Amino acid sequence: MTKDEFLDRLGNLLACLPADQIEETRQFYAEAIADRMEDGMSEQQAVAAMGTPGEVAEAILDDMPAVPRAIAKTRRRSTVLLWVLVILGSPVWLALLIAFAAVALSVYICIWALALCVWVVAAALGAVGLSALALTTAGIAIGNVPYVLAMLGCGLALIGAALLTGAAAWVISKQIARISALWVKKAISPFWKDRNGNGGGLPTSPFGTDGTDGGADMDTTTRLAAASN
């Protein structure tokens, strides 16, 4: 099989994907074949090292998130089938999608409610501390020295506790921001995947962000080469 035949066959098999992604795929494998030819392989050997177009197409589709992969595979069979399933299955998938979004949002809110609770505790301690200091002046006005000392001591201690709780709330908020970011990535991972495979960001493809050989590219190429062997 020649390079052009391989690329044309691969393009046909990936017709279910967006045109720009197909073009990116073609360019990537054209460069990979060219690299092997520069290393001394013949055109047929370089193409054979890539694996069959069917294997390459399957590997690319398998690397996609679950939902786009299912859509692409269904579309590959028939665009009409895809639309029929989308319309007829809407009572099911739409309800599931709404439930999924509701659960994801609820978990996100619960995570932040924890941080809010710590901030509220810190604010309450500070407010009570300031109130105690204000009552100190009332104790001075009525001449009750033990009360003045007690309120002054309580006020200072509570303000100190508020500062410490505020610092803890800040640390917890930073950790929760990190956890919530991970949660968002996890929640959207069935639909979206960044190009480093960490979830979030741009739709998946077997390429680096600049279309050149990156770490993910090497993985895909290595896997395909191993499959071809």
Add this chain to the structure above:
Amino acid sequence: MTNAKKTFFAVAGGLIAVGIVIAAIGFIASGFNPAVFSTQIDMRDDTIVLGGTKVDDPVGIFPIEQIARLGEVAVPEAPAAPSNPA
């Protein structure tokens, strides 16, 4: 840990330590009376008790006077009844 953080925690810890000591001194000075930590402002019967001492007239005492005013509700006077024309 940066110097700013160290200073922050030193101030917070210092406030707590000094506060506990001063409050303990106040408690001892009161004769170990737990009521020294209590503040009672009851606007239903105008009872104000600070650390076990009843305050009869809160006028001029901050913030008791301000708190006492919070409970006051201005009620408009009822209009006069119409006179009998006969």
